[in-house]
Amino acid sequence: MAIRLLLFRGLSTYSRSSMGYLKEKVIYDMVSDTATKPTDEMFEIMKQASREDDVYHEDDSVVALERYVSELTGHEDGLFCASGTMTNQLCLRAHLTQPPHSVLLDARSHVYIHECGGLAYHSQANVTPVHAKNGIYMTAEEVANNIVGEDIHNSPTRVISIENTLNGLIMPIDEIAQISALARSRGIKMHVDGARLWNASQETGVSLKEYGQHFDSMSLCLSKGIGAPIGSILVGSRAFVAKCRHLRKLLGGGWRQAGSLAAVAHWCIENIMPSMPHTHQQAKRLAMSLEAFGCSLVYPCMTNQIWLDTTATGVSTKLLAEALAKHGIKISAGNGCTSRIVLHHQITDEAIDQFIATATALFKEYEGSKPLAITGSFNITAYATPSQ
Structure with a gap:
């Protein structure tokens, strides 16, 4: 798989402060694997x-x-x-x-x-x-x-x-x-x-x-x-x-x-x-589904992270984050067209199914939309790696 170096703009792909509009109760936090809760x-x-x-x-x-x-x-x-x-x-x-x-x-x-x-x-x-x-x-x-x-x-x-x-x-x-x-x-x-x-x-x-x-x-x-x-x-x-x-x-x-x-x-x-291989399989299944919708991956999904680029679909990552939030799934809104999704042991198979179903409906609604316009740029070195 070819790797594209994406010039990021606006915010880091990891920015919890950029998600202030997400007021729904969070059941599944996919912003980072630091989000796991003690049981x-x-x-x-x-x-x-x-x-x-x-x-x-x-x-x-x-x-x-x-x-x-x-x-x-x-x-x-x-x-x-x-x-x-x-x-x-x-x-x-x-x-x-x-x-x-x-x-x-x-x-x-x-x-x-x-x-x-x-x-x-x-x-x-x-x-x-x-x-x-x-x-x-x-x-x-x-x-x-x-x-x-x-x-x-x-x-x-x-x-x-x-x-x-x-x-x-x-x-x-x-x-x-x-x-x-x-x-x-x-x-x-x-x-x-x-x-x-x-x-x-x-x-x-x-x-x-x-x-x-x-x-x-x-x-x-x-x-x-x-x-x-x-x-x-x-x-x-x-x-x-x-x-x-x-x-x-x-x-x-x-x-x-x-x-x-x-x-x-x-x-x-x-x-x-020992549960990590299952988490990795969940991530790969989700990544494949998102690619099928026309999204691309900034990096190949090898373990538990999906680096998503929605530019070609016309659907912003903010729209995707808002749609998922209604179902208790939290992701970073990213910078408008890119977002990092991270899975961990507290993400269930049902949560992946819900993510795919929600994304299916959203991308179908925007089918045929023009690709997102990217204006300005930030150095990928400074913005490509989340802080956690």
């Missing part, structure tokens, strides 16, 4: 958790989660934190010890676009953004061509940061292995923003441990597809995690009685992660 069963798990102090590393539930995820990924230790932004920034700061230094990454990366300039603020790091020519992932060849060397005029590459999945797109394990081998031959650290690496693993069958062998550090979000109420975890060597723990305290991220949050995150990994 009664999760609250029962939280009640049973230990209640000690994680700043002193004394809480059994937190320690159990950190040990569990480090074993899943093949690393020595883990650190439970409040957010994916925190775990990404802690990892990168721990790797970047002395400027001048730089991080090589995909130009669409969350750590580059949506973490408030954290690389510059926390690590005084330059960034080398790579624009993937295939539109899906940066290749080992592109990485090799963009590594900054040791010339006295340069800010040398010290870390290569990969995001997988990125916009729902999977970077192949063979490509990761090639990049990792290249990095290690040059003494460069490897980091993965694995906020949705769980999805990549469940879709491809590649274990987290197999992914993990190629990275010096991993950041794994627990509050997206995994469905936990809050949290993210980083993993790495024991010495590396000890350094991150110290830096977490520096940033004000040390938390006291965090056991209840760790316990429910642990439960979610074991009980919700």
Whole structure:
């Protein structure tokens, strides 16, 4: 499938504030997989958790989660934190010890676009953004061509940061292995923003441990597809995690009685992660239906995200969002012609059926309409990747 780089205008495709007109009760939130709600069963798990102090590393539930995820990924230790932004920034700061230094990454990366300039603020790091020519992932060849060397005029590459999945797109394990081998031959650290690496693993069958062998550090979000109420975890060597723990305290991220949050995150990994393949199938079924209506996809649907472009249909994403809202389905109104739809474990098959039925009626009503006019443009690098 050909990938078209769309010049976005107006608003980001992820903008909850742009949906103020949606007053109907939301039953199915497809704006993001961060929208999952804790269940009664999760609250029962939280009640049973230990209640000690994680700043002193004394809480059994937190320690159990950190040990569990480090074993899943093949690393020595883990650190439970409040957010994916925190775990990404802690990892990168721990790797970047002395400027001048730089991080090589995909130009669409969350750590580059949506973490408030954290690389510059926390690590005084330059960034080398790579624009993937295939539109899906940066290749080992592109990485090799963009590594900054040791010339006295340069800010040398010290870390290569990969995001997988990125916009729902999977970077192949063979490509990761090639990049990792290249990095290690040059003494460069490897980091993965694995906020949705769980999805990549469940879709491809590649274990987290197999992914993990190629990275010096991993950041794994627990509050997206995994469905936990809050949290993210980083993993790495024991010495590396000890350094991150110290830096977490520096940033004000040390938390006291965090056991209840760790316990429910642990439960979610074991009980919700196995449902991801079904979520991916739902997304692919919905994407195929939308294409049949004349919509196009900005990116192919590989996991749980649909990047929808309704330009050719004459139906704006705002109209689609309004129609769906009447049936309790919430999507982003996007920028008028594009919208990101994200599925998760709390989206039922019946919700997908209702989405398709509502879209069928709407597109039939506007059949024969002129394509939407696109005026003005925004840089895709700045607007193509939602903040969560």
